[in-house]
Amino acid sequence: EIVLTQSPGTLSLSPGERATLSCRASQTVSSSYLAWYQQKRGQAPRLLIQGTSIRATGIPDRFSGSGSGTDFTLTITRLEPEDFAVYFCQQYTSSPIFGQGTKLEIK
Amino acid sequence: QVQLVESGGNLVKPGGSLRLSCAASGFSFSDYYMIWIRQAPGRGLEWVSYLNTGGTMKYYADSVKGRFTISRDNAKNSLFLQMNSLRAEDSAFYYCARVSRGNSFAFEYWGQGTQVTVSS
Numbered sequence: 001e002i003v004l005t006q007s008p009g010t011l012s013l014s015p016g017e018r019a020t021l022s023c024r025a026s027q028t029v030s031s032s033y034l035a036w037y038q039q040k041r042g043q044a045p046r047l048l049i050q051g052t053s054i055r056a057t058g059i060p061d062r063f064s065g066s067g068s069g070t071d072f073t074l075t076i077t078r079l080e081p082e083d084f085a086v087y088f089c090q091q092y093t094s095s096p097i098f099g100q101g102t103k104l105e106i107k
Numbered sequence: 108q109v110q111l112v113e114s115g116g117n118l119v120k121p122g123g124s125l126r127l128s129c130a131a132s133g134f135s136f137s138d139y140y141m142i143w144i145r146q147a148p149g150r151g152l153e154w155v156s157y158l159n160t161g162g163t164m165k166y167y168a169d170s171v172k173g174r175f176t177i178s179r180d181n182a183k184n185s186l187f188l189q190m191n192s193l194r195a196e197d198s199a200f201y202y203c204a205r206v207s208r209g210n211s212f213a214f215e216y217w218g219q220g221t222q223v224t225v226s227s
């Protein structure tokens with residue numbers, strides 16, 4: 001079974017800075033099946049990116065996804081206060097698998 | 108707009124049963140795969156079960172296989188999860204979500220979740 005490892009576990013940044021979150025798969029993953037979610041405290045996750053780089057409806061363009069093979073990245077340019085949350089990557093091959101999450105906190 | 112509303116979560120003793128429901132609106136429910144995903148407090152996300160549009164193909168995580176049953180009623184725009192032989196490790200928020208169509212398997216819309224607590 002594929003394992004997704006997200007890094008760092010916690011990322012401390014200031015509003016206005018750029019955030020780079022990593023998701024590494026233990027085996028090659030189809031780019032079509034790599035997604036990113038944002039979860040704020042007390043809320044359900046929200047889809048940000050699917051197909052590695054396709055923003056979901058209503059997601060601002062400061063969020064972007066990239067990568068291929070086993071290495072994928074979520075980049076948030078110019079952090080806004082509402083972007084501080086936990087981010088999960090997810091892939092699907094024979095079953096859906098989530099990474100353990102990266103907490104993006106205010107420095 | 109798309110709305111998913113879960114219900115049925117509760118406090119139950121180990122070995123007990125619960126039936127979760129998810130009421131869908133704002134989209135053509137019968138056109139989408141649906142999934143249940145759970146999250147223990149302070150923990151990550153774990154898929155539980157999903158099924159195809161007609162409810163004829165069902166998939167379960169190993170951790171719930173043989174104990175949980177997923178189903179849907181397309182006439183009533185509803186998704187269900189029958190949970191039997193519950194264990195403490197089943198305690199979590201349970202979310203229903205709509206699976207994207209096409210060449211992707213992302214979870215486009217999520218409900219607000221319903222909490223299941225298994226404790227004596």
